[in-house]
Every structure is written in structure tokens, then in C-alpha cells.
Amino acid sequence: MTISTLSTRHHQTDELNMDQIFAQAANNENISFGMGLPDDAIFPSAALAEAFNQAIQQEGATIFQYHATQGPLSLRQKIATLTAEYFDFKPSPEHIIMTQGGQQAIDIVGRAFLDKYDHIIVEAPTYMGALDAFDSYEPTYHEVALESDGLDMVQLEATLQQFPETKFVYTIPDFQNPTGVTMSLAKRQQLLALAEKYDFYVIEDSPYRYLRYSGTPLPSLAALDTHGRVILVSSFSKILSPALRTGWLVANPELTALFLTIKSALDVQPSHLSLMAIDYFLSQHRMADHIATIIENYREKCWLMLDRLAADMPAEVTFTQPEGGFFIWVTLPDTMDATALLAGPVLTEGQVVYVPSEMQYASRQVKNHFRLNFTGVTTEQIHTGVARLGEILQRQCAAIQ
Template identity: 40%
Template sequence: MTPRYAQRMDKVQPSAIGELLALGADPSIISFGGGYPDATLFPAEQLDAVFHEIIREAGGAAMQYAPSNGLPHLRDQIAGLMTADGMACTGDDVLILQGSQQGLDFAARMLIDPGDVIVTEDPTFLGALIAFEPSQPDYAVVPVDTDGMQTEALREILEANPRARMIYTIPDFQNPTGVTLSLARRKELIALANRHDLIVLEDTPYRQIRFEGRHLPTLKSLDTEGRVIHLGSFSKVLVPGLRIGWAVAAPELLARMGLLKVAADTQTSTLNMAAASLFLDRYDLAAHIATLREAYARKKEVMLDAIRQYFPQDITATDPDGGLFTWLTFDEGFDATAFMREVALPQARVAYVPGATFFPLTPRANHARLNFSAQSLDNIRTGISALGKALHANPSL
């Protein structure tokens, strides 16, 4: 058989780092690679009680089909969480997704024709690029600094790209850099989107995991023209295995995304939606998130302290106010992918994500993303120490 694949599959390729990260799954390797929360902090007992109750519910409602846009009570609950975060909405404004990753896919399929331009941060979330590629976009990229996407550069990029259709951003504790978009730049981004009539795709999986600094309004709360699609998720603040995410958007946009939802999978798991909903009814999500914030803040500090102690002085690491990641910058000419393959994995027994793959247009090899949330404090110290020794011994890769 010789399948004739659609042209859209040309850009749907395995990640160049997939093989390296598969090696990083070896239990003898300390992996700072995945964007994983700490599994020891999952509310396992509460979820066990929740699932037992809903499975035994009279009539088996939790095991039956459900509305494609999600269980009404869960949508109301999420609307309440969003309203408390400054985005006044009702359950009718919420679409339940199979993780917020599904929202990235739907937004691109809804808005992007081949050759249309998606504007992203540079670097940006690798998973978003994977979701966008089947829609065959072109990219325009905006550099980031400690205050997030540089909106002065964004203004020039939008003027130079009349086929721009969407701005994609992670404004809070961005993946991979950990930086946060300042309030002034949030306002400027919305003003530019209004001026150029663009949709803004706001991705906020880490928003609630703030350790320090001022709580900033979402882009959706600053949106006066209904052009922001806000994506949220329980993956980082409850458990990723539930695969519960959501979109909040203007009615016309949400209706179109709902049609794509029906085509993609009919609905998100009724059982998992019911479990998330009952958890929110019975337990204190805010208290659980407070526990995560305290634990992850400590892990970040331990990792950054170890980097300062063990790494060569010319390597810099971002110091995020929240989230799960720090972003390393090495000297120009250093190849983080080659170093991981040839030194970090086989010798130091440490894995990370090489940074080149996060750049949509021009890969830059002298970066890497480290996750600090998944490993224990002891593993963080041990892994960073081993990585530092390897870097001192192999400075030229």
C-alpha cells in the first residue's frame, strides 16, 4: 500500500527531541524535561472518593453521554472561577475541552487558511506549534524580554504582515521562558489587536501558580471587542490525567469551536467532567493551589540556587514569578541538543528540553528549558550539580 497523504501532513512531523526525551524517561535519569506537575501532590484520596461516588450514582449519569459543550454545572463552576479572575461570564460562555491543547487546535482550524500568519512569541510553546502546523500557517515572531512579548516589535511585525490572523501568547509565566507580560504591554497588545482586527489566543495553563509579584489582569478581561479566546486548564492545578480544559470566548467564536468539538470527539469524558465538578463542590481548590504554589516556589529557589552554585557563570537562567520552568541561555555557539545527546544523558544522567525547537522560524541552539516542579528537592540538587560538572568539563559543545 502507498498512502497518498494530504498536503497538510507535510508539516506534521515528529519532534526532533522526541528520541532524546524518550531516553530521559529512564528511571536512572533525572529528567527536567517534561512540563509535569508534582505527582506526589495530586489529591488522590479526594479524587478516589469523588470517582467512587459518581460511578455509584443512581442512573449512571456520569457514565452516559453528555452535551458536547460540557456538563452544565461544570461550565457554571468554571464561569465562577473566571468571573472571580476578572472575566465576567456565565456557563454559556464556556466550552469544555479535552485539555487546553485542544483549544489550540480548534483556534487554528477555525481561523487559519494555508499561508495565513500566526504571530507568536519567540520562543513559544512547542505544543502550540504542533497544534498549529496541520493548518499550514506561516509565522511571524516577536522577541521576548523580562516583561514578555515586546509590543514595540509587535507593532512593526503587524504592519509588515497583512495576512496576520491571530496572535498567540502565554502572558503568565510563559512556556518556555517563564517571563510574564507586563500590564502596560497587555494593554498595548489588545490595542494592536483591535487596530489590526486580529483574534488573540490567550493560553493560561500556569496562571494560578503565582509565587510572588502582582496579580495581573487577563487579556480577556481587558478585551472590549470580543476578540480574545481565553484557554484554561485543570492540568497543572488539579491533575493532568483528567484532561479537562476550557475556552471562554465571544458567542460566535465559541459556537464555531463547539462545531469543531463535535467533529473531533463528540464530547469530553463525562466521567472526568463529573469528577472535576464534584471535586469543586466538595473540596477547596484554592487551598490545594496554595499548597502547589508553596511547593513549587521552594523548588524554583532550590534549582536557581543550585544553578548559581554549580553552573559556569556565563550561563543565565530566568527567575519566574510562577509557573513550572526556567530558561537557560548559554554562550553563542553552544549546542544544547548536542550537549544533551553526547554528555548530559550518557554521562551526567540528566535530561532537559533543548531550546532550539521552541523557535518557530530560526532555531537557536544555545538555550534549554528546565522544569522544576516534577522532581524532588534532592533530585533537583543532585541533577543540577551533575549537569554543572558536565558543563564545566565540556564548555565548547
């Protein structure tokens, strides 16, 4: 039996994926700005250990048993409260579905809506994991450029006019992955008006919204939505622990039953033990206090990295100015290839890892950008790593003069 019997969605198996980047990043010789890692220091390890203990003691053996696919109601109630606090609207716990990280929520949405060749719109660039998930359903991607205040609305409407059958727009409106860009209020309103006009859903993927370092929060798309067109995805991965693999969907009420059917087919149900441990943790600790601590840590690193980029990068290289989140997006001159640079001097000489732009565009064609993460590294690594990158890029830019 040969590889030709695989499904058509897997005809290409040689693409870079997140796990491979992660493998490079996990090599301790390198300074990794690659993966979107939280700082180990932010994990409330002792409190989580205690929460696991308490949950097991107090719930008894039944905590190790099968439970409902949607996740425990008590946790969904706490997530509704957290959503009210950070997203300006309070969903019913009945419409919250626990998922295996935000990634599974994205996959569930893809599975619910997409037949082969269906039309969807994604930001250019966008979260590479979302592309991996959607790729499974072999959609027709339309990319809309991201500006410093979010999607290019002229291009978006032109795309919708040409492809009115578009099923959804997938967007990360706050501190976007990979660019760090935040969508303006005006564009949020325009996007929702277009959703109504052209009859599509908006997938609001928002794991970073809790982490604002400057500026004023804007209303979430879900809060502005008055027609049930927004499906919100969020997660504890960036604010509590990625290893707990706990994300959620806030579903349109009509879609809840379908999403649960899909979740059940994917992996039956979430880990009740992990969810109950988080539930116990949230009963005893104010999430807002914990988030405030994280923000202090990450704000310093964000501003330091912006400062060092300004100091060390050649004039031809530009970068975004995020007000929160995990990432800064760096743009090289058009003719430069960030993938080739990574495989060349950046890794071998600089021992620095970033995520090249190629894997962050649906087209897989745009090569002259890369994503830097600042949360998973020390301030010393930011100093050293940006200096090494700066030196290499100074040399590369000088060579193309």
C-alpha cells in the same frame, strides 16, 4: 502505497516531539527536567477517588452515556467562578467549552481560523505543543522576541505593519512556557490596543496563572479586553491532574457555536464521567486551598533551582527569574547547541533531560537555550541534576574560550 500520499502537513515525520521527550524522561535512570510534569504528591488522589465514586453512585448509569459536546453546565459554572477568582472576570458558562486538555483548545482555535499560509504571530520561544497543533494547518509563522517583560512591542508592531492580515497572536502571558516570563501590564494594554488597531484575535493560553510564587498578579488579557478579541485557554492539568485531560476555552460569544461544531467533529464530546467527577470534587473542596498547597511545594523547588543554577552554572550561562509556573529558561553562549549537548554528554554522562530550544521556536532554528522544569522533580533531584548540568556546561564553556 508510499509516504508520498500523506498530506503535505506531514512531509516531515522525523521531528522530535513531546512524546519522544517524554519517553526519555520516563526512563527512571535519568533525572528529568524535560516534560512539564506536576508533582505526583499534589494529586488529591483520595478525594478524586471519592469524587469518582460519588459521581457514579449519585448520577447513576446515565453517567456512562453520551452527553452534550459543551460539557456539563454545573462544571462550567464552577469554572466561571474559578475564572472570576484567578482571571479577574467572570465569563458566562454559555461561553465555556470543555476540551481534552488545553492542547485540544489550541487545536480548535487553529482549525477555526487557519487556512494554509495564513499569518499568525507567536512568541519566540513558545509552547512546542502549540506549534505542533498549528503546524497541522500550515500557517505562515511570524516570531516576535520575548523580553523579560513579555513580547517585544516594537517588533510586534513592525510585524503587524508588514503583515496586517495576521489572524491572531498566540501568547502565554503568565509564567510563559518555556521561559517563565510574565508580560507587564503596560504590554498587555499595548497588545490589546494593537489587536484593535490591526484587527486580530489574541489567544491567551494560561494554564500556569494559578501558580504565583512571588510578586503581584497582573490583570489577565481576557479581563482587560473590552472588544471580545481575547480567546482564553486554561486547564486543570497543572492544578488538579493531567490524566483527567480537562481543559477549556472561554470563547468570544460569536465563536461559541463554531468551536462546538469543531469539538464535535474532533471527538464528539468530552468524557462526561471525568467532568462529573471533577464537578463533585469541586463541590466539596475549595480549589483555592488546594492551589495554596501546590504553591508551597512548587515555590520551594523554584527557588531552590534558581539558587542552584546561580551556584553551579558558569558565568557565560544565564537564566530567567520566574515568579510562578513550571519552567526556567537557560541561555547558553550563541555558538553552543543544546540539542547536540542533550544527545551527547547531558544524557549519556549527566543522565539529565531538558527540552532543547530548537523545538520551541517556530523557526526550529535557535539552538542555544533549553527549558528546565522544576515541579516534577524532588529537591534532591534538583540538587543533583543542576550540579551535573553545571559540571558539563562549565567544561563546555571552558572548551570554547
